[in-house]
Amino acid sequence: MEALYVLMFASMWTMGVVFLIYGFKKNFWIAMTLLTGGTASFAFSIHLAFMPLLLPLDVLTPFWSGLIYQVSVVAMSVYFYAFPFAAGMGGLWLGAVRSLPVKVLITAVMATPSVWLFVSHLQQDPWNSFTVGDFRWWSGFCFLFGGVMYAIAFIREPDSYLKRGKRRVAALFSTGTLWAFVSDFVGFRTLVMGEWSFELESNGTWQLNAIVILALVAGIIYSAAKYGILGVKVKLEKERLDSSMRALTMGVSILNHSIKNEIQKINYLTEKTQGYIQSGQLEKSQQTIEQVHAVTAHLLSMVGRIKDKADDIVLKEEAVSVDGLLAAVLKSMMPILESRAVKVELKQEDGGELVCDAMHMAETLSNLVHNAVDAMEETGGLLRIRSFKFKKHYVLEVKDNGSGIPKEHLARIFEPFYTTKKNTANHGLGLSYCVSVMRKHGGDLRIEESEAGKGTAIWLMFPVKRYTAMPATGVGQPAASVLHA
Structure with missing residues (x-):
């Protein structure tokens, strides 16, 4: 059991340091929750594991023995007075409140009772004697406040990828602080730490701490390894999507990708126009020239908003007709579809309006259509586009009968600059951009x-x-149509 207490504080402190290294500003209070939460097991480890080994060896002078004893009492004081406060701040700074001045004000207000209770303890009781009932009410409030803040941070997160991460954080940390409150702040009644002994009056629940807390730490490590948590991802093989997404800021390469797709359309339309002019079909040539104008207008719009695509996408949202959005995308992609003899099947099981950024969504759909066409045989293929409701989502489906994605590539398919295409003109930026949108x-x-x-x-x-x-x-x-491109 003594070894478990050593492992408990060592693992909590290690995770706290990791969170500080990988995001000091963003993860500060999460790290403080782990660091202050580990001080109780550190204090018990000194009494139950370290000193029983050192005292028989007679290697400690009275000075060093006294100093280590004081360190253990300080550690226990940090746990009782600082840990609940840090736990409350973890949820607040995770994103429950967006305004920095408001967060700073709440932090200062919440810190005041914690400091006042600690000072009162020093004035009224021996510093090594703790009557938990004196501060149980405030600790309970801090833990409840933290749990509510974690829940709000999860609810307010608009990014689905980050939302899943915050859900895991809220579940793990809320469970951990709830257990700490039940086992230590409710379970403990009094604690007197002597040199080298302690008198603890409790209901005994604290003896399960090692098992529960180590299980929660294991949960944090597992989440960091498999999904990434709070910007931290353990590198079991290679840090993939999280680290490579930062490469998306290479604006020149992104712009190159957008221009390439549009130039393919322009090349096809100009060749088609030339053929119409040579055959004397002036009306048809005028129609294809108008298509060129539409392509160049879209390209200019993309260039004008290239920072959105290269750095941080900023949405300009409005209610957009799904029918109109899909029609516009297919019209802009018609040159590519015609050149590859692709038949398009459009099925609207649920039409209506979608609140979105029309330009970014059109570009996203165009990327998917372009990828679908690239996967088809030169002789043509079938592209199916469908809109429908599915559980709590509204879905736009782009389906092709092309070559498919090999299983060995599925894990990396969304990474920027990763591509399965043989063509050197393809930079593997399309899907990573679509995911970001x-x-x-x-x-x-x-x-x-x-x-x-x-x-x-x-x-x-x-x-x-x-x-x-x-x-x-x-x-x-439901509305359905088949277009022969």
């Missing part, structure tokens, strides 16, 4: 199915609250 919308991009030789289905999943159904105009089947 969807996360900014509070949604997600999912590869719903993919099988080599049979094709791929990709879902753009929006929170259903962004979708508004249009009033029914009559009884009939």
Whole structure:
């Protein structure tokens, strides 16, 4: 049991230091929760593990023995008076409150009772004697406040990827602080720390601390290893998506990717126009020239907002007709679809309006359509686009019957600059950009199915609250159409 207490504070302090290293400003109070929460097991480890080994060896002078004793009492004081405060601040600074002045003000207000209770303890009782009932009420309030703040931080997070991380943080840390309150702040009645003994009056729940806390630490490590948590990801093989997403700030490469797609359309349209002019079909040549103008207008719009795509995407949201959005994307992609003889099947199971950034969503859909066409045979293929509601999401599906994505590439397919395409003109930026756009919308991009030789289905999943159904105009089947490109 003594070894478990040593392992408990060592693991908590290690995780606290890791959070500080990987995000000092962002993770400060989370780290403080772990560091101050580990001081109780540190104090007990001194009494139950370290000193029983050192005292028989007679290697400590009275000075060093007294100093270590004082360190243990200080550690216990930090646990009783600083740990509840740090736990309360963890949820607050995780994102429950956005305003920095408000967060600083709340922190200062919450710190005052903690300091006052500690000073009162020094004035009224021996510093090594703790009557937990004197500060139990304040500790309980701090833990409750922290739990509420964790919940609010999770609810207010619009980014679905970050939201999942905050959900794990809220669950792990709220569970840990709740157990600490029940076992130590409710379970303890009095604690008197002597040199080298202690008198503890409690209900005995604290003896389970090692098992519960080590399980929670294991949960934190597991989350960091598998998903990443608070910006920390343990490098079991290679830090993939989290680290590589920072490379997305390479604006020149992103712009290159956008221009490449549009130039392919322009090349096809100019060749088509030239053929119409040579054959004397002036009306058709004028129509293709108008298509070129639409492509260049879209390209200019993308260049004007390239910072959004290269750095941090800032949405300009509005209610957009799903019918109009899909029609505009297919119209802009028609040159590519025609050149590859791709048949398009459009099925609107649930039409209506979607609150989104029209330009970024059009670019996202264009990227997916372009990838689908690239995966098809030169002789053509079938592209299916579908809109529908699924559980708590509104989904836009882009499905092809192309080559599919090999299983060995699925884990890395969303990384910037990673591509399975042989063409050196492809930089592997399309899907990483699409993922970023969807996360900014509070949604997600999912590869719903993919099988080599049979094709791929990709879902753009929006929170259903962004979708508004249009009033029914009559009884009939969902809107569906087939376009022969």
